[in-house]
Amino acid sequence: xxxxxLRQGHIVVDNVADVVPPAMHSxxxxxxxxxxxxxxxxxxxxxxxxxxxxxAGGRSTLDVNKDIVMGHEFVGEVVEHGPHTTGPAPGxxxxxxxxxxxxxxxxxxxxxxVGYSNEFNGGYAExxxxxxxxxxxxxxxLPAREAALTEPMAVGLHAVAKxxxxxxxxxxxxxxxxxxLAVIAALRLRGVDTIVxxxxxxxxRALAATMGAHIVTDPGIDDVMDVWLRTASNRPLxxxxxxxxxxxxxxxxxxxPKGSRIVVVGVCMEPDTIxxxxxxxxxxxxxxxxxxxxxxxxxxxxxxxxxxxxxxxLITGSVGLDGVAQAFADLANPDQHVKILxxxxxxxxxxxxx
Amino acid sequence: xxxxxLRQGHIVVDNVADVVPPAMHSxxxxxxxxxxxxxxxxxxxxxxxxxxxxxAGGRSTLDVNKDIVMGHEFVGEVVEHGPHTTGPAPGxxxxxxxxxxxxxxxxxxxxxxVGYSNEFNGGYAExxxxxxxxxxxxxxxLPAREAALTEPMAVGLHAVAKxxxxxxxxxxxxxxxxxxLAVIAALRLRGVDTIVxxxxxxxxRALAATMGAHIVTDPGIDDVMDVWLRTASNRPLxxxxxxxxxxxxxxxxxxxPKGSRIVVVGVCMEPDTIxxxxxxxxxxxxxxxxxxxxxxxxxxxxxxxxxxxxxxxLITGSVGLDGVAQAFADLANPDQHVKILxxxxxxxxxxxxx
Numbered sequence: 001x002x003x004x005x006l007r008q009g010h011i012v013v014d015n016v017a018d019v020v021p022p023a024m025h026s027x028x029x030x031x032x033x034x035x036x037x038x039x040x041x042x043x044x045x046x047x048x049x050x051x052x053x054x055x056a057g058g059r060s061t062l063d064v065n066k067d068i069v070m071g072h073e074f075v076g077e078v079v080e081h082g083p084h085t086t087g088p089a090p091g092x093x094x095x096x097x098x099x100x101x102x103x104x105x106x107x108x109x110x111x112x113x114v115g116y117s118n119e120f121n122g123g124y125a126e127x128x129x130x131x132x133x134x135x136x137x138x139x140x141x142l143p144a145r146e147a148a149l150t151e152p153m154a155v156g157l158h159a160v161a162k163x164x165x166x167x168x169x170x171x172x173x174x175x176x177x178x179x180x181l182a183v184i185a186a187l188r189l190r191g192v193d194t195i196v197x198x199x200x201x202x203x204x205r206a207l208a209a210t211m212g213a214h215i216v217t218d219p220g221i222d223d224v225m226d227v228w229l230r231t232a233s234n235r236p237l238x239x240x241x242x243x244x245x246x247x248x249x250x251x252x253x254x255x256x257p258k259g260s261r262i263v264v265v266g267v268c269m270e271p272d273t274i275x276x277x278x279x280x281x282x283x284x285x286x287x288x289x290x291x292x293x294x295x296x297x298x299x300x301x302x303x304x305x306x307x308x309x310x311x312x313x314l315i316t317g318s319v320g321l322d323g324v325a326q327a328f329a330d331l332a333n334p335d336q337h338v339k340i341l342x343x344x345x346x347x348x349x350x351x352x353x354x
Numbered sequence: 355x356x357x358x359x360l361r362q363g364h365i366v367v368d369n370v371a372d373v374v375p376p377a378m379h380s381x382x383x384x385x386x387x388x389x390x391x392x393x394x395x396x397x398x399x400x401x402x403x404x405x406x407x408x409x410a411g412g413r414s415t416l417d418v419n420k421d422i423v424m425g426h427e428f429v430g431e432v433v434e435h436g437p438h439t440t441g442p443a444p445g446x447x448x449x450x451x452x453x454x455x456x457x458x459x460x461x462x463x464x465x466x467x468v469g470y471s472n473e474f475n476g477g478y479a480e481x482x483x484x485x486x487x488x489x490x491x492x493x494x495x496l497p498a499r500e501a502a503l504t505e506p507m508a509v510g511l512h513a514v515a516k517x518x519x520x521x522x523x524x525x526x527x528x529x530x531x532x533x534x535l536a537v538i539a540a541l542r543l544r545g546v547d548t549i550v551x552x553x554x555x556x557x558x559r560a561l562a563a564t565m566g567a568h569i570v571t572d573p574g575i576d577d578v579m580d581v582w583l584r585t586a587s588n589r590p591l592x593x594x595x596x597x598x599x600x601x602x603x604x605x606x607x608x609x610x611p612k613g614s615r616i617v618v619v620g621v622c623m624e625p626d627t628i629x630x631x632x633x634x635x636x637x638x639x640x641x642x643x644x645x646x647x648x649x650x651x652x653x654x655x656x657x658x659x660x661x662x663x664x665x666x667x668l669i670t671g672s673v674g675l676d677g678v679a680q681a682f683a684d685l686a687n688p689d690q691h692v693k694i695l696x697x698x699x700x701x702x703x704x705x706x707x708x
Contacts, residue, residue, distance in 0.1 A: 049631065056608045056632040162637070249630065254410045268630040276603065276622040277403065278410040279642030283516070286640040288633030 003125030004324035004342065006043060006068040011325040016069060019127045021082035025100060026132045031093065032148045032318070032341040033123025034073035037177060037244075038267060040331055042070065042116075045269050052269075059109070063118055071122030071342060072098035072115035073151040075144045078135065079127070087132040094135040095150045097297050098122065101131060124324055126344045136298055139305040145318070146304055146311035148341055153309055154300040156182025158292035159265040160190055163238045170194035170232040172224055172239045173213065174252065176204040178314065178339055179265055180242030181211045185309045188212025194232045198224035201334045210313050225255035236260065244268040249286075253278045261285045314339045320347045357479035358678035358696065360397060360422040365679040370423060373481045375436035379454060380486045385447065386502045386672070386695040387477025388427035391531060391598075392621060394685055396424065396470075399623050406623075413463070417472055425476030425696060426452035426469035427505040429498045432489065433481070441486040448489040449504045451651050452476065455485060478678055480698045490652055493659040499672070500658055500665040502695055507663055508654040510536025512646035513619040514544055517592045524548040524586040526578055526593045527567065528606065530558040532668065532693055533619055534596030535565045539663045542566025548586045552578035555688045564667050579609040590614065598622040603640075607632045615639045668693045674701045 003016045021027045042049060046064040053060050062068070078092045088094055098114035101107070115122025120129055138147040160183060163169075171187050173180050176199035187195050188211065197213035199205050205216040217227045228237065237260045239252045244266025252262050253274060264286060278284070292300070303309040318341040319327045327340045357370045375381045396403060400418040407414050416422070432446045442448055452468035455461070469476025474483055492501040514537060517523075525541050527534050530553035541549050542565065551567035553559050559570040571581045582591065591614045593606045598620025606616050607628060618640060632638070646654070657663040672695040673681045681694045 052629060052631050053635055056629070056635060057611070058635060244630075257411070264630060264633060267634050271627050272630050273625050273627050275406060275410070276598075276618060276626050276642065277406050279618060279640070280621050280644050281407055281410060281412060282642070283644050284642050286633070286642075288630065288636070288638050288640075290634045290637050 001126040002321055002344065003069045003121060004321045006046075006070055008065070009043060011043070011328060013321050013324075016067070016121060016125060019121070019129045021080070021129050023082045023084055023104065024106070024132050025085070025129050026081045026087050026135060027079040028076035028094065028128050028130050029079050030074055030076045030123045030126060030128055030344045031144045032075050032343050033071040034148050034152060035324075035327055035331060035340050035342060036073055036152065037179070039070045040328055041267075041269055043328065049269055062116060066118045068116070068118060069121030069125045070115045071124035072113065073148055074098070074123030074128065075138065075147040076123070076128060076130075081132055085132050088135055088137050093138040093144050093147070095138060095147050095301060096130045096134040096136060097294060098151065099131060099134065100129055106131070124321065124342050124344065134294070136301055138301070142305040143312070145315060145341055147301065149304060149311040149314060149339065150297065150301045152178045152339070153182045153185060153304065153311065154292035154297045155179055155265065156184070156186040157296045157300050159183050159240060159263055159289045160186035161296065162287055162289045163240075163261065163263045165190055165192065165238065166236070168235055170228070170235045170237050171196070172228050172237060173197040173208070174224065174239065174241050174248060175199060175243035175266060176201070176208040176216070177242065177334065180240070181207055181314060181338065183240045183242055183265060184208055184211040184213050189303065189308060194235070196224055196228045196231065199334075203335050204338065207313060207338060210310060233257070238263060240265055242266045246270050246272045250274045253284060256282055256284050258282045261287065264288045315341060317341070318343050320344065322347065355480040356675055356698065357423045357475060358675045360400075360424055362419070363397060365397070365682060367675050367678075370421070370475060370479060373475070373483045375434070375439075375483050377436045377438050377458065378460070378486050379483050380435045380439070380441055380489060381433040382430035382448065382482050382484050383433050384428055384430045384477045384480060384482055384698045385498045386429050386697050387425040388502050388506060389678075389681055389685060389694050389696060390427055390506065391533070393424045394682055395621070395623055397682065403623055416470060420472045422470070422472060423475030423479045424469045425478035426467065427502055428452070428477030428482065429492065429501040430477070430482060430484075435486055439486050442489055442491050447492040447498050447501070449492060449501050449655060450484045450488040450490060451648060452505065453485060453488065454483055460485070478675065478696050478698065488648070490655055492655070496659040497666070499669060499695055501655065503658060503665040503668060503693065504651065504655045506532045506693070507536045507539060507658065507665065508646035508651045509533055509619065510538070510540040511650045511654050513537050513594060513617055513643045514540035515650065516641055516643045517615065517617045519544055519546065519592065520590070522589055524582070524589045524591050525550070526582050526591060527551040527562070528578065528593065528595050528602055529553060529597035529620060530555070530562040530570075531596065531688065534594070535561055535668060535692065537594045537596055537619060538562055538565040538567050543657065543662060548589070550578055550582045550585065553688075557689050558692065561667060561692060564664060587611070592617060594619055596620045600624050600626045604628045607638060610636055610638050612636045615641065618642045669695055671695070672697050674698065676701065
């Protein structure tokens, strides 16, 4: 089958081995797969990311010198199941958490990430092997392309759940890329009545308002914490760092009010410098978050299907496999795109605006 | 009156203005005052500390180019109260939170720290002005010198309270200086059944065991996290950083198990580098803590008075005002001392071992 392969730091289209699903797994034909910011970073810093993960106890066996087919925000159509395995009927459109199990019985210790593996390709390929018990049929009426947003939107739902919000909390969201927008959508679903969001990009600020931010600001003109201070300084605050570049966390700590919380959901891949005395003096709490639970993933699909999260507005382009390399380059410009979908069954070289 | 004054980075003994208590404040004759690690750091880095605090919204008006009489871990004897003010009878031995109010009515906005102020001297002086409603009589039977440990021990009680322990939690304590020992005592009072503590100093390790640590380790020989892994790896963990030097927090993040918590109670004055991806991958929670509540302060005094915290064992020396400068130097050697008390009413040039 054809795939967009990460090979020695470059995305190339090539033929890769066909997928043959074993027991408890299914063959799924990829309809669409979103490009994630982590994938962009992985192209250039994958080796360092794996090394850092291992240093801290991670069990990754990923070899960045071998081919990797990325893509973990996918939707597809069931083709067939492995031996002695039952699941949704062939033809069913499904999403799934991006995890498979190379050894039986399944265990957390041996789980492998679909799209971050030398063995299990992600959605930048025509077909995938997925874990059958995790397949979730896309409810009637939700376009498959929008269902591809389940994964990134679930990240926001999880981050907000880990924030342990209480009544009266207000929120500041630093960064309105896909992660920040997902956080904003989840905050709005929780009923937070003051969501202040910041991004340099007017496109992304407009989307932040669409997703539910009450106030949006260009941090180059009016700092988000100044906006918050004018708006809600008498109320408790949770800041969400959805940018993930060095310096953001420290600045959030500097501007944080006493006793407030910071949820770190943007993945900063490099070492970062903080000023502990600021944390101490103000008794700050920092919660780092990753991923989502199976329940949160399923709940997010429901929100998209019922229109409680407007997924369609986030999709700003789509490409075939031949266009993946260019799409990666285009995503460096935050004003042009939010989420580009890879559609392996179609042929298009350059991203088209949806 | 006489005082040990911090003047342009040096401790000198000099006469300073006598204390005249205004309304709601009392004149208290200092019996003893512990030397805190923060004081040691402040001598060399006070200017930077004040600058960092202001950058993050602190309202400190402290001028490190003017005289400061430090000392915030004090016990004293009531001499008299200000006009129209009632409080414990003269002669009563008292401790108090180190905070006074230059403006009436008292408010958090105008509170000043006793011992970190150009105006309100701390316990390295013969007398202090204290806020009368905060005076707590030392219960009968508790030697005054031990009551001076109320403040540093309350720091431990507060840190453990902010850790939000649940049944089954285990604890690792990095560093067994006064702060780490206070944390250990508080953990033991909470009934934590697995407290693993680390320090390079054999003296401090012995004290950690006295205060209630179940296992103590020399991190140069057997890393505390390796010890914990062998002992309690199947149980939830809270790490306490009671060292407060650059690199400790990042190492705690590197070795932390998934979903665990780190309470930062050691005050790291310098910028520090962390690896956010470790926090993200393991969904760590970092809680920075400072000080204590009035209730925690009073509760700590009760623990000392009832023998539930063994304060006497922590006092390793005492000096008169003439010995303060030498005591600051001696405290750089962690094997020799834990807590040195300044006793302004006595005369002794070099610390004596209690």
